[in-house]
Amino acid sequence: MVEVTLWGSLGAAAGGKNKVEIEAKDIRELFRKLAEQYPGLEPLIDRGIAVAIDGTIYRDTWSKELPEGSEIFLLPRLAGG
Amino acid sequence: MAGVAVSTTINGDHVEYLCQPDETLLDVLRDRLGLTGAKEGCGTGDCGACSIILDDRLVCSCLVLGAEAEGRRVETIEGMAHGDKLHPLQQKFLEHAALQCGICTPGFLIAAKDLLAKNPDPTEEEIRFGLAGNLCRCTGYDKIVRAVQDAASVMKGA
Amino acid sequence: MNFDPRFSGRKFTSVGTRPIRPDGVDKVTGRARYGADFNMAGQLVGRVLRSPHAHAKIRKIDTSKAEKLPGVKAVITAADLPDLTDGDAAMYDVLDNCMARGKALYDGHAVAAVAAVDARTARQALKLIEVDYELLPHVTDVDEAMKHSAPLINDAIFTEGLEEKPVKPSNVTKRSQFGHGDVHQGFGHADFIVERSFKTEQTHQGYIEPHACVASVSSDGTADLWVCTQGHFVYRQHCAQLLGMEASKLRVTSSEIGGGFGGKTHVWAEPVALALSRKAGRPVKLVMTRDEVFRASGPTSATSVDVRIGARKDGTITAAEATLRYSCGPYAGSWAEIGAMTAFACYRLDNVKTVGYEVLVNRPKTAAYRAPSAPMAAFAVESAVDELAKEVGMDPVEFRIRNAAQEGTRSSYGPVYGPIGIGPTLEAAKSHPHMKAPLGKNQGRGMACGFWFNFGGQTCTDLNIGMDGSVSLAVGTVDVGGSRASLSLVAAEELGIAYEQVKAIVADTSSLGYNDMTDGSRGTFSSSMATISAARNAIKILRERAAQMWDISVDDVVWENGHAIAKGEKHGNLGRLSLKEIAVASGKTGGPIAGHSELVADGAGVSFATHICDIEVDPETGATRVLRYTVVQDAGKAVHPTYVEGQYQGGAAQGIGWALNEEYIYGKDGRLQNPGFLDYRIPVCSDLPMIDTQILEIPNPNHPYGVRGVGETSIVPPLAAIANAVSNAAGVRMTHIPMSPPRILAAIEAKRAG
Numbered sequence: 005m006v007e008v009t010l011w012g013s014l015g016a017a018a019g020g021k022n023k024v025e026i027e028a029k030d031i032r033e034l035f036r037k038l039a040e041q042y043p044g045l046e047p048l049i050d051r052g053i054a055v056a057i058d059g060t061i062y063r064d065t066w067s068k069e070l071p072e073g074s075e076i077f078l079l080p081r082l083a084g085g
Numbered sequence: 086m087a088g089v090a091v092s093t094t095i096n097g098d099h100v101e102y103l104c105q106p107d108e109t110l111l112d113v114l115r116d117r118l119g120l121t122g123a124k125e126g127c128g129t130g131d132c133g134a135c136s137i138i139l140d141d142r143l144v145c146s147c148l149v150l151g152a153e154a155e156g157r158r159v160e161t162i163e164g165m166a167h168g169d170k171l172h173p174l175q176q177k178f179l180e181h182a183a184l185q186c187g188i189c190t191p192g193f194l195i196a197a198k199d200l201l202a203k204n205p206d207p208t209e210e211e212i213r214f215g216l217a218g219n220l221c222r223c224t225g226y227d228k229i230v231r232a233v234q235d236a237a238s239v240m241k242g243a
Numbered sequence: 244m245n246f247d248p249r250f251s252g253r254k255f256t257s258v259g260t261r262p263i264r265p266d267g268v269d270k271v272t273g274r275a276r277y278g279a280d281f282n283m284a285g286q287l288v289g290r291v292l293r294s295p296h297a298h299a300k301i302r303k304i305d306t307s308k309a310e311k312l313p314g315v316k317a318v319i320t321a322a323d324l325p326d327l328t329d330g331d332a333a334m335y336d337v338l339d340n341c342m343a344r345g346k347a348l349y350d351g352h353a354v355a356a357v358a359a360v361d362a363r364t365a366r367q368a369l370k371l372i373e374v375d376y377e378l379l380p381h382v383t384d385v386d387e388a389m390k391h392s393a394p395l396i397n398d399a400i401f402t403e404g405l406e407e408k409p410v411k412p413s414n415v416t417k418r419s420q421f422g423h424g425d426v427h428q429g430f431g432h433a434d435f436i437v438e439r440s441f442k443t444e445q446t447h448q449g450y451i452e453p454h455a456c457v458a459s460v461s462s463d464g465t466a467d468l469w470v471c472t473q474g475h476f477v478y479r480q481h482c483a484q485l486l487g488m489e490a491s492k493l494r495v496t497s498s499e500i501g502g503g504f505g506g507k508t509h510v511w512a513e514p515v516a517l518a519l520s521r522k523a524g525r526p527v528k529l530v531m532t533r534d535e536v537f538r539a540s541g542p543t544s545a546t547s548v549d550v551r552i553g554a555r556k557d558g559t560i561t562a563a564e565a566t567l568r569y570s571c572g573p574y575a576g577s578w579a580e581i582g583a584m585t586a587f588a589c590y591r592l593d594n595v596k597t598v599g600y601e602v603l604v605n606r607p608k609t610a611a612y613r614a615p616s617a618p619m620a621a622f623a624v625e626s627a628v629d630e631l632a633k634e635v636g637m638d639p640v641e642f643r644i645r646n647a648a649q650e651g652t653r654s655s656y657g658p659v660y661g662p663i664g665i666g667p668t669l670e671a672a673k674s675h676p677h678m679k680a681p682l683g684k685n686q687g688r689g690m691a692c693g694f695w696f697n698f699g700g701q702t703c704t705d706l707n708i709g710m711d712g713s714v715s716l717a718v719g720t721v722d723v724g725g726s727r728a729s730l731s732l733v734a735a736e737e738l739g740i741a742y743e744q745v746k747a748i749v750a751d752t753s754s755l756g757y758n759d760m761t762d763g764s765r766g767t768f769s770s771s772m773a774t775i776s777a778a779r780n781a782i783k784i785l786r787e788r789a790a791q792m793w794d795i796s797v798d799d800v801v802w803e804n805g806h807a808i809a810k811g812e813k814h815g816n817l818g819r820l821s822l823k824e825i826a827v828a829s830g831k832t833g834g835p836i837a838g839h840s841e842l843v844a845d846g847a848g849v850s851f852a853t854h855i856c857d858i859e860v861d862p863e864t865g866a867t868r869v870l871r872y873t874v875v876q877d878a879g880k881a882v883h884p885t886y887v888e889g890q891y892q893g894g895a896a897q898g899i900g901w902a903l904n905e906e907y908i909y910g911k912d913g914r915l916q917n918p919g920f921l922d923y924r925i926p927v928c929s930d931l932p933m934i935d936t937q938i939l940e941i942p943n944p945n946h947p948y949g950v951r952g953v954g955e956t957s958i959v960p961p962l963a964a965i966a967n968a969v970s971n972a973a974g975v976r977m978t979h980i981p982m983s984p985p986r987i988l989a990a991i992e993a994k995r996a997g
Contacts, residue, residue, distance in 0.1 A: 009657060011419070011420075011421055011656075011657060013403065013404035013417065013418070013419045013420070013580075016404055016405065016406060020406060051333075056657065056658035058658075058659070059658045059659045059660055059661050060658075060661070060845065060846045060945060061658070061696070061845070061846070061847070062843075062845045062846075063699070063700060063843065063845065065843050065845055068845070075658065075659060077657040077658045079584075079656065079657060079658075080419070080577060080580055080584075082577075082581055082584075082696060082698065082763065083505075083508075083577065083578075083581065083611045083615055083762070083763075084505065084508075084611060084614075084615065084696075084698050084762035084763025084764065084765065084955065085448075085503075085504055085505025085506075085508075085611040085612050085613035085614060085615050085762060085763070085954075085955055105363070115279075115280075120273075121273070121276070121279075121280040122272070122273020122274070123273070124277065124279075124451070124452065124501070125279065125453070125530075126451040126452065126453070126501075126533065126920075127533040127919065127920050128532060128533060129533065129919055129920070129921065131533075131919060131920035131921045132451055132533075132920050134451055161273070162272065162273035163272070163273050165272070165273075166272055171268070171271065171272070175271040175272065178267075178271050179263045179264070179267045179268070179271060180263065182261075182264070182725070182885040182886060182888075182889055184267070184270055184271070185723075185724045185725060185886070185889055185893065186450070186451075186452070186499070186500060186501050186502045186503075186723065186724070187266070187270030187271075187275055187499065187501070188277055188450075188451045188452040188499075188501025188502060189451050189501075190270050190271055191271075191273045194271060209933075210929075212928070213928045213929040213931075214928075214929045216927075216928040216929075217927040217928050217929040218927075219927075219928070220451055220920060220925060220927065221451070221928075222448075222449050222450055222451055222502050222504070222893070222896075222897065222925060223502060223724065223889070223893045224889055224892060224893055224896070225889075225892035225893050225895055225896030225926075225931060225934045226896070226926075226927075226928045226931055227892045227931075227933050227934045228885075228888075228889060228892070229928070230928065230933070231933075
């Protein structure tokens, strides 16, 4: 079980929650279960979300494992110059 | 529109071409003669990327008509090195990393060459004002000024 | 492939040296080929007709007269670019921006295009296209656009990110929010509170090379595109999607790029050139004029930001809050969101809240510009921080050091930081001689901090070892600032050979796997990681080949300093084999030797900088002069320190231009009044002093060499650093960027008038 923090606009799509608990071993499972439990999140996940695991930001690495007790943050995907 | 026949000297070579009366020298160099070293950054004489030397005078070739080159001497970036030996300014621009993207570099080199021809020992301020007609968006000019300073001291010693 | 990207703390031989760049000679001799320097046999000249109106319905476009003009080979409108975006809203906006579909949304919006035998004929043809416009009310100011009475730019926009979906459409496409703690409570503990509103005007990336491409579509559906871009793989994907082509049949070659700074991460002219070529059956060259570059490409957001920060008497910030409104042009964007994430990222805050609003205006579609959105947020926050330090009675550097984020701090945008460089850059600034230099009359010193995330992303690299032992490195990230030099250094380092033995090129889209763009300061970070991985794969093969040559087990072969060495006493008599010796024999030991790598580079290290500057203000005219400028920034590891300095200096210079001069000026008619370098004035050589740099190296734990991105952060602090310096020199707080002479003079006069 990992605790996932959602940034503001994501929270609105998850029924106003800003923290959710998900049983997920990697990013792929996290996205799949989030979309199942909070259908409002699916289009946002499709559009692209970054996952910060203990402060390191990952983009599309599905296989990235979510260590038990790690700090998981979902962030909007960014544009750069 | 009938073309204008022009006979001129470019980088020491005799060159003849036909151009339209309203065609810029920059377009002639780039599109008719394949000398694409001079760049068009603005087409209005504001950026200096198309700098050339016309009869010992630094000009923006986008503000000169192709027809105006008749009987004159044109120097472009393509004529700056002697064979495989780079001009000291070219060498110093490389050593000081005075270029990043490089699009403004031909114009800066031509402008710097003209500056040093007229003032072989310029102060930093004279270099800055001498090159103020050339825009660079990458470097902040620091390394360009240093390269010109270094080239000037090498050329004085030569 | 098991690649370990963790920082190893190794000693370097090549990395950290300053050799001459491999693309240098071509660039100083005029031989380097940029977007407009390429031609194809039989090519036509493409030109684009643009809306002169800020907001207008397109009732009808009649192209018949233009089509009949001798020499015209194709005329296209939106009808020739059917919507194939399949519900992808962001791509639909790109399509609409390439060619207006029903409505022109800004002055400069493309409405039609022609391909003709020469430029003169193409220009004539544009004049023969008749567009019937119905003018609509427009809005170009970000604050005006948020008002209920503002003209609506897109009636299908209902603000996202609210608890409840709004009942009416508006120009606000999205609200986003970040932060933690309880700011209300935090302000309750504050002894001092500073609250101010700030504005920044819209600027352009200002690359000297206008957008240029040559497109050639064949009747069999294959196509070639030569283009100046920061990301040819991304351009291929977008063009293929918009034109209904198979990506693999569209080969995109990136030219030398004459500056991008984020502005060449988006397609504009390329799908149009491809559509023209497809219709005409001939290659089409399309080069924007400078006027078109200003009116239709770029720019960055104009912003309006409210900041409130509170601190205790001892200088500890108790709460920080900001509301950020960013213009997006006429299409939805996420620019305020990034501003809201970065605004307070330099600080350790218990209570912080930022709210961003994305605002539609009748201006060109906002594009990324070097650490996009961060400079404006930093301007507002760092100005308020300076003011708060004064209120508290602390030195501005000490005040920032006291509140700086550090390893373990929860960032204002969420995650907890690893090892970071904000504290060290502030300490370095504090002890820098610049801080102690005397100031004269009407002169002021200012300083400010800045933050940028830095990206990684998809990266693919090939490393091929020639039969003579020379190495060619093919990368897929466009070289915008010297990355071929830095990546050659990395390949040389990893293989243990000389820099001169490596030749790096940027491969076209048919020669290499997909790569994300060179954006987010990712070029050297990501491609160096991929290069290290490719080199390690090549070394594995080199060891195998050496083992074959010696006829021993590969387990007994190690790679050191560019040589295979047989380890263990039983092989004591075997001399070492150089990379060259192994390469020469490769035909007999299994054929060519190469290392390949494909990976997603994750873990780009966040980057911080502190800038110091001295400004002189003429109180009679409001004119300014930059007297001295110092950049301190964390690079993680400077692979080629000279080019790192170049990034620091270039970003600072762009920030100085933004702070003091550059702005888009719109008339009441919604038309851009200064679309040229004469009236949109970027800094020239005589405007600037030397720009001093100090590189700090706090290794990124997620890169084998500790590399972070370096390209973008340098543009974040200057707006605020200069605003603080001008405010100190003029004795009045400046809240509107750019601080052009009229604005400074007005502020001084308002103060004199009391």
